[in-house]
Amino acid sequence: MAVLQMQRISICALKKNRKQILELLQRLGVVEVNDVIPEDSLFKKSDVTKGRTLLDKNVNRANDALGILDTYAKEDTSMLSVLNGRTEVSTTLYNEFYDKHDEVLRVINQIISLERSIAENKAKVINLQLQMEALKPWMNLDIPIDLKGTKSTNVFIGALPNEWTLDTVYEELATYMPMHIDIISTSREQTCVLIVCLKEKSDEVLEGLRKIGFAKPSSAGKEPPVKQQEELENQLNLVKQEIENAKETISSLASRREDIQFFTDYDSMRTEKYDVISNLVQSKNVFVLTGYIAQKDAPLVEKAFGDNFDVAIEFESVDEDDNVPVVLKNNSFSAPLEGVVEAFSPPGKGEIDPTMIMSLFYYMLFGLMLSDAAYGVIMVLGCGILLLKYKKMEENTKNSLKMFLYCGISTIFWGVMFGSYFGDVVDVVSQTFFGVHKTIPALWFYPVNEPMRMLTFSMVVGVIHLFAGLGMKLHQSFKLKQYKDAFYDVVSWYLLLISSILVLLSTQLFVDILGIGFTLPPVVGKISGVLAVVASIIIILTNGRESRNPFKRFLKGLYALYGITGYLSDVLSYSRLLALGLATGVICTVINKMGSMAGGGITGAILFTIVFIFGHTLNIGINALGAYVHTNRLQYVEFFGKFFEGGGRKFNPFNVKTKYYKFKEKTYDE
Structure with missing residues (x-):
């Protein structure tokens, strides 16, 4: 619903408390650290390159060790185990791990050493086998070669x-x-x-x-070939045994997998901390940390540090020229789509958060494109069950499932409106297996039977979507107190577009093409035509207003007016609602017809079940993907193109960026 208000934060504390302060700040995860304070004769930055390089090496070796364990003793996990999320551990356990850090590192080095010995011994095996192969032609020779x-x-x-x-x-x-x-x-x-x-x-x-x-011969020796072959075979068996022993040892070390995973996260967190230390200015006894924090989180930091350390914290309003990071905050309905907005770009300076308005259209457009009630039920049940069963899943995964849950609800709604339940499966099953004609009627109409009506509806949805984009631009202009821009760049276009639509609706040809059951009176068309001319003149005279040259201003105005063709192409883009909606329905129908080709009876029922399950599984996968891609496209190109440029910088807090564990910090009252 909004871009959170940000503040600049400065923390000054004793250097002896630096480790504890940074670890607490990291677990809170609400401050983005930067280095705006320059060095001087008293305050200097620390060179942590050596320490960070060592930590990077440790993390890489730990990841290598985990990869080796997966090769020789793969962890028994289900396909859905990723939804369990990271294991939550206390900060006490994190602090206690320091005592076993070096011991786990020795285990990591042992695993890597064992893998290296396996690789070396495998090379020996190949070499011995080649030697034995070379001796085979000489086995009848009873003297040394x-x-x-x-x-x-x-x-x-x-x-x-x-x-x-x-x-x-x-x-x-x-x-x-x-x-x-x-x-x-x-x-x-x-x-x-x-x-x-x-x-x-x-x-x-x-x-x-x-x-x-x-x-x-390449092979020689002081012993006869038979004797050499025996010796080589003994060596080969010994080397193979060494390989098996190393594999067994690695498998036995699989019990230390969790320790190694913890080691990986532990040193990854320390790496992040070293990155922050490199941005701190510090004297002999104190250090200073600066960065950005959301205004709502300021009391949390004050409470957390005030209860534990002697520290000076200062909050300041950000300057207009600051490259302030962006944090989006939305309700549970819109929050799942924050990732869609950020995939395009966070809002730039002065721009509003489009997530809330976008979410209304996003869910609606997705549902229109998939538009099968049964498919929607599958999506809702699938996402709902996963959300209820795996409550500790990662936030990004949870938001994705919530997004498809809401998309599924929209799909159910439009499927009911258009009478699609696995296409026409009710009609096909009733006729094929029961000899009667039964169907679930559409609450509105069948798009397959009335494609022009669906096309008209798609265009109307497109116009509303584009007008909403212009409305967002109007709101943005008022927020920035750019009232002239609001009138010249938004109101004039509203006037031109609405009056042009009214002119078209007053012509019989246009109404007949769309199949609309009414025509506006001619007087409405005439008045609308005059308003369209007035709006066009306003656009021509004002869209080049930044230029002092009247001729250039006029040419820029004409070019801006030419932009009305862009609106036409934008509206036509919404014909994909018809195309994808019909594709879902038609493919459903084809699948049902193919399944019923064997007729009734047990054989027909078996064939129908197989075709039904396989066909509709494939169809829901392909068309849901298509709906997702084209819904994003309509948001990014048509909707955002009217008001949203982006260019903001996503908030990147100093937090716990771990892969296997998440560390729970005690909660502080705001």
Whole structure:
């Protein structure tokens, strides 16, 4: 409903209390800290780079350790466990964790070390397996591969490319006889051979072997291949056992998962604190903290610090030139849509919070686009049950579910108005399985049967939405006491648009196109035409008023008047209400018809149930997503385009930004 009034806060306290003060301020989470006070000869800023780097390293290592635990001992959680929110713990437990911090860090380092050893041992396993694979062709060799020979002979052990027979090898080496040749093994890729020759002919034999592609084996050793294979296999088993032992140790450390999660949050909070310390100016004995706080939270801070510390707190009104952060405050109906506004941009200076008015149209437009009562019931039940069951869920998740809950209520309303309950499922089921014609009548009309009526209604909704945007601009101008701008930029456009609509409604052609059952009297059209001309003249003469050159002013005025075509395109954008609404209904009808194609009976009922569940699940997912996207689009482009520019800076308080736990601070009376 409003942008909260902000104040500048300054806190001066003893340096010995800095840690406790910052931790309390962090848990309160109501102050955004900045560094507007410059350094001087007495007050300096602290260099906390070293400490912050160490904390970042700790947090990263803790996250790595948690990732390792998830790999080897995954936490047993359900898909909806994320809705439980973070575990709430007391500040006492937080303070006590300091004593076990270093011990948990050792556990983290142990887990990372074990994972590193597993990775190294896996590399060893691959290496050993490659060595064993390389030895397989030599298993029939009963002497060491690196045997050189005897006193009078040389031994060559190696491989020839491709497949060779003993005769072909002898033929190739016939000129180097005498020699002894054995084929150890052969395959398409290579032939492993052992050749014994006289020592004085070894050079010639080696040259001959090279000519036919002889190559020494990559694996060698002083033991026969069989013995080497046994040793490698023993090593492989030992390494695999080390891997299994490391995995078991990691799995046993899964019991420390919560401690590691707490460690992550603990050091993350300390990291935030170090960021704040870097913005403080401090002397030998005192420090000064400055920042922004919402005016409503000022008594909370005064009470919290006044009860615990000797501290001087000063609140000041913000200057007009200050880059003040923005905090939105809305009721439970509109608050779920604050995220939608902030996704566009927080309000800029002088702008109002559009959330309340936007929420009325947001829920209505979403319901119009989905417009099936049964789908709305599913959304309401689903979101409602989750909200009731998981009461400690995170605020952002809760707001999202509330938003879709209200969207579901709107969908139910428009579904009832348009007579859509899973499309025409009542009619299809009654005719297919019971042979009677039963249907639930629409309270208003069936858009599928009267698309032009739905299109007209969509345009009317669009005009109202755009007029609401202009109304917001009018309110904003009055708030800033820009009365001339309010008249020239808003009232004149109201006059032009309303009179133009009245002119169109007085023409029979326009009325026939829209299928409206009435036509305004010609006199209304004539008066409206005159008013439209007057409004056009006002727009032409005033929209270039910032320019001193009359010619430029006139041209800018004409260009501004051309903006009426923009309003026409904006209104046409609301035809998506018709398109998406019809898409939901038509697809529902198609799904129901497909399900009933097998006719009645047990087989037909089974087929219908399968098609019904699968088809409507898919349809509600796709069309709800489409409704969400296009509703946002209408807000951002058409509605915000009339008055809202944004450009504000979101309030970023010094608070507890944790992932696993939230710390409950005692409550202070405001």
